Amino acid sequence: MSTSEQAAKALISGKLDAFPTETVYGLGGDASIETAVGRIFEVKNRPKDHPLIVHIANVSDVDFWASEFPDYAKKLAEKFWPGPMTLILPRSENAKDFITGAQESVGLRIPKHPVAQELLQAFSNLGGKGVAAASANRFGQLSPTDAAAVKVELGESLGSEDIILDGGLSDVGIESTIIDCTGTNPAVLRAGFVSPQQIQQVTGLEVVESTSGVRVSGALKRHYSPRTPLQLGGEAKAGEGLIALASYPTPTGVVRLASPSTSEEFAHLLYQSLRKADELGLSKVLVIPPQGDHLADAILDRLTKAASK
Ligand code: TXA
Numbered sequence: 001m002s003t004s005e006q007a008a009k010a011l012i013s014g015k016l017d018a019f020p021t022e023t024v025y026g027l028g029g030d031a032s033i034e035t036a037v038g039r040i041f042e043v044k045n046r047p048k049d050h051p052l053i054v055h056i057a058n059v060s061d062v063d064f065w066a067s068e069f070p071d072y073a074k075k076l077a078e079k080f081w082p083g084p085m086t087l088i089l090p091r092s093e094n095a096k097d098f099i100t101g102a103q104e105s106v107g108l109r110i111p112k113h114p115v116a117q118e119l120l121q122a123f124s125n126l127g128g129k130g131v132a133a134a135s136a137n138r139f140g141q142l143s144p145t146d147a148a149a150v151k152v153e154l155g156e157s158l159g160s161e162d163i164i165l166d167g168g169l170s171d172v173g174i175e176s177t178i179i180d181c182t183g184t185n186p187a188v189l190r191a192g193f194v195s196p197q198q199i200q201q202v203t204g205l206e207v208v209e210s211t212s213g214v215r216v217s218g219a220l221k222r223h224y225s226p227r228t229p230l231q232l233g234g235e236a237k238a239g240e241g242l243i244a245l246a247s248y249p250t251p252t253g254v255v256r257l258a259s260p261s262t263s264e265e266f267a268h269l270l271y272q273s274l275r276k277a278d279e280l281g282l283s284k285v286l287v288i289p290p291q292g293d294h295l296a297d298a299i300l301d302r303l304t305k306a307a308s309k
C-alpha cells in the first residue's frame with residue numbers, strides 16, 4: 001500500500017491521487033500543473049467550466065491562492081479548519097483559469113482526515129502549494145466515501161502511477177459546506193455539516209443569498225445519483241431497498257440498507273448505503289430522510305437531486 005509520502009511525490013510529478021477526507025474521497029492533482037488538473041476533468045468526465053476546490057495544508061497558504069481574505073472568512077477558517085468547510089474567496093493570479101473555470105474566485109479547503117493531513121503536509125514539504133481535487137466519482141454520480149467505492153467509480157480510468165489512498169469510511173459522509181466569502185456577508189452555496197446558524201454565530205454576520213453568480217456543479221438539478229431509482233418518502237414494497245432512521249420499522253421482505261440513529265449517522269452512512277442498493281441490483285431504493293436540524297436539510301438537498309429525473 002502507498003504511503004502519504006509516495007502519494008505526495010506522485011502529485012509533484014504530475015500524477016493523480018484519490019485520497020480520503022472526512023467528507024468524501026477526493027481525486028486530486030497538483031493545482032500548479034495544468035496537465036494534472038486537466039486529467040481530473042477527463043477521468044471524471046466533468047465539464048471544464050466547473051471549478052475545483054484547492055486543498056491546502058495550512059491557513060498561511062490562503063494568501064498564495066486568494067487575493068483577499070476578509071476578516072469574517074478568517075474567523076470561519078479559525079473555527080472550522082481543518083474541517084468540512086470550503087471558502088470561496090477572490091482569486092490571486094496563482095489560481096489559474098484551469099482551476100477556477102475562469103471565474104474570479106477560488107474555493108479553498110483544509111480537510112481534517114489524518115491521511116489527507118499527512119498527504120497535504122508531505123506535499124507542502126516538497127514545495128507543493130495546493131491540491132486541486134473534486135469528489136472522486138464520475139460527474140453526476142454519488143461521491144465515494146470509501147476506497148472501494150473510488151475503485152468502482154474511477155478504477156478503469158486511473159493510470160498505473162496514480163494512487164488510491166485508503167483511509168476507511170469518511171466520517172461526515174456528505175460534501176463540505178461551501179461558503180461564498182466574496183461579498184460583504186457570507187452566503188452558503190452548498191449545505192453541509194457546518195450550518196448557517198454556526199456561520200452566523202462565528203462571524204456575527206447575517207448569512208445571505210449568494211449574488212455572485214458563481215457556478216456550483218452541485219447546483220445542477222440532478223446530481224449525487226445512484227444507478228438505482230431513488231424515491232423520497234412513501235412505502236417500500238418487498239424486494240425494494242430502504243434507508244431510514246432506526247425508529248422506522250422494516251416492512252416484510254424489504255431490504256434494509258441502513259438504520260442510523262441520528263442525522264449525523266444518516267449522513268455518514270447515506271452514500272455507502274445507496275451504493276449497496278446498486279451492488280444488490282435493487283429495482284428501487286426508498287429513503288425516509290431525517291428532519292428538523294441543519295444536517296437534515298443538507299441530506300434532503302442531496303436526496304432531492306439524487307431523486308430528480
Ligand atoms: O467535501 C468536499 O468539498 C469534497 C472533498 C473531496 O473536498 N470535494 C468536492 O468537490 O465535493 P466537487 O468538485 O465534487 O464539488 C465542489 C463544488 C463544485 O460544485 C464546484 O462548482 C464548487 O465546489 N466550486 C469550486 N470552486 C468554486 C468557486 N470558485 N466558486 C463557486 N463554486 C466553486
Ligand code: MG
Pocket residue numbers: 134135143
Ligand atoms: Mg462532486
